[in-house]
Amino acid sequence: MAFPWMGKQLDCVAFDMDGTLLNSGEFGARAIRLAFESMMAAGELPGLDAPPTEDAIRAQIGKPPYVFYAELLPEPLKHKAMDLHRAASANEKQFLNDGSGKLFDGGRDVLVELKGRGLKLLLVSNCSQDYLDAVVETFVLDELLDFRAAAGRSQDVSKPGELQRGLNELGLKTGIMVGDRVHDGDAAKACGLWFIGCTYGYGPRTELSSADALVDDIRQLPPLLA
Numbered sequence: 001m002a003f004p005w006m007g008k009q010l011d012c013v014a015f016d017m018d019g020t021l022l023n024s025g026e027f028g029a030r031a032i033r034l035a036f037e038s039m040m041a042a043g044e045l046p047g048l049d050a051p052p053t054e055d056a057i058r059a060q061i062g063k064p065p066y067v068f069y070a071e072l073l074p075e076p077l078k079h080k081a082m083d084l085h086r087a088a089s090a091n092e093k094q095f096l097n098d099g100s101g102k103l104f105d106g107g108r109d110v111l112v113e114l115k116g117r118g119l120k121l122l123l124v125s126n127c128s129q130d131y132l133d134a135v136v137e138t139f140v141l142d143e144l145l146d147f148r149a150a151a152g153r154s155q156d157v158s159k160p161g162e163l164q165r166g167l168n169e170l171g172l173k174t175g176i177m178v179g180d181r182v183h184d185g186d187a188a189k190a191c192g193l194w195f196i197g198c199t200y201g202y203g204p205r206t207e208l209s210s211a212d213a214l215v216d217d218i219r220q221l222p223p224l225l226a
Contacts, residue, residue, distance in 0.1 A: 025061065
């Protein structure tokens with residue numbers, strides 16, 4: 001099958017994190033449910049008698065924190081979104097430290113292989129800075145990455161903007177964005193990159209309709225770029 005980058009010299013691959021490299025659907029959902037439960041027990045979420053389901057939480061993965069958590073709360077409690085985020089982040093860091101958090105099988109090997117080909121690797125996520133830092137430290141990714149950015153660190157930044165900043169800083173022009181949500185496809189388009197969608201992630205397949213190619217497993221990526 002022909003892909004639009006065939007015959008062209010790629011200089012980089014940019015990755016989303018959650019749902020693309022990081023299998024956060026298990027430990028992340030558990031961390032967030034625990035945050036709900038602890039805040040409910042402390043009376044900080046009045047009127048709420050149960051946390052959202054893990055499926056509801058997974059459906060939010062990939063959105064910036066200030067959107068992610070607000071959409072999990074009813075209207076009268078949306079002002080508690082960032083308190084919930086802080087509680088969940090503490091749980092996530094604990095799970096990363098105790099080994100509960102995992103990359104998708106083969107994820108790090110894919111980065112190593114692409115790095116070995118001379119490609120520049122970028123990691124651009126809608127997550128918060130402390131979460132990105134914790135993941136990078138846990139899986140020793142800095143030795144593989146040429147650029148990383150947390151677009152969720154502020155409402156004043158965006159994934160397309162951070163991706164473009166990385167491309168500019170490294171002097172890159174021709175590459176691929178890999179991700180599982182519509183935000184990744186939008187960022188790719190805004191920055192003039194091709195988009196490969198990850199069907200194994202947390203976004204509905206309809207969000208990947210603009211993708212130039214799809215992968216059902218991160219390990220399918222290197223052959224597509226050969």
